[in-house]
Ligand code: AHG
């Protein structure tokens with residue numbers, strides 16, 4: 001069984017950038033995710049982690065104590081490894097600059113965008129939550145100050161994206177542009193081992209995931225697709241599954257074959273999910289797993305971001321299912 005580090009070294013020829021940088025990036029990500037895993041696993045025992053922090057974040061949403069904890073842990077962990085020069089987090093209004101050590105400055109070229117804790121509404125009820133990350137090369141020259149343009153890059157510029165799911169086990173899933181691979185944490189050793197090699201959406205389409213409680217707020221195209229999923233024809237009806245935790249819903253759909261949909265609604269006219277922290281990394285993984293990701297009208301990875309906390313509709317999953325929904329959206333316009 002390969003560890004994550006061994007796997008990266010073994011596949012070093014397949015990466016178009018420095019293996020050492022990738023190892024350092026993963027060193028930060030593994031360290032932070034193990035700290036979160038540890039806290040999540042004793043969440044019911046301590047008031048320090050469960051519940052609201054009493055603060056409203058930049059998204060206008062109630063920040064949970066675990067949101068804050070996860071944000072802090074990831075920032076500190078990236079600071080300690082001299083590989084990242086800037087971070088934008090869902091939990092912070094502005095981007096954060098990391099000043100690297102002078103002798104390592106040429107290696108601090110990476111920009112990280114992160115949703116430190118995804119699925120906050122599930123923290124207190126012991127249901128799967130996650131972390132989503134996305135990595136880009138900085139665009140501004142190394143010795144200059146970072147600018148907002150370093151963070152507002154199209155998703156098709158991502159060099160690495162992935163998530164960690166804190167579920168019945170803790171699994172790290174990533175793609176560096178050569179397929180999607182999953183590593184399960186063995187908590188007794190604190191080591192991630194390769195458990196899911198080259199994950200692809202299965203041929204059999206099975207599941208649709210959408211918050212159907214919002215049915216009357218959906219457009220006609222989305223409503224028509226939901227009825228199509230429920231129709232008895234060919235291999236339908238599909239099964240409905242929705243946790244309300246993007247990482248959990250996406251992971252299940254990736255393994256079992258399903259589409260995830262968070263469309264525009266009357267309450268969220270631009271969609272609810274964040275383009276940079278949630279949609280782009282999941283879109284990158286979807287495509288790398290042989291699937292597709294769209295906002296209903298265009299490829300997610302081709303959207304030009306204009307602000308850090310921009311929202312977008314997200315439709316991702318097996319190609320056939322996503323294309324079908326796009327057809328319905330166009331038909332109903
Ligand atoms: P976050 O906890 O990072 O704010 O993300 C929550 C997101 C996502 O994980 C999930 O799919 C979606 O919100 C659920 O929203 P609804 O409760 O509106 O269905």
Ligand code: MN
Pocket residue numbers: 115117118119246278
């Ligand atoms: Mn989220």
Ligand code: MN
Pocket residue numbers: 067090115116117118119120
């Ligand atoms: Mn979050």
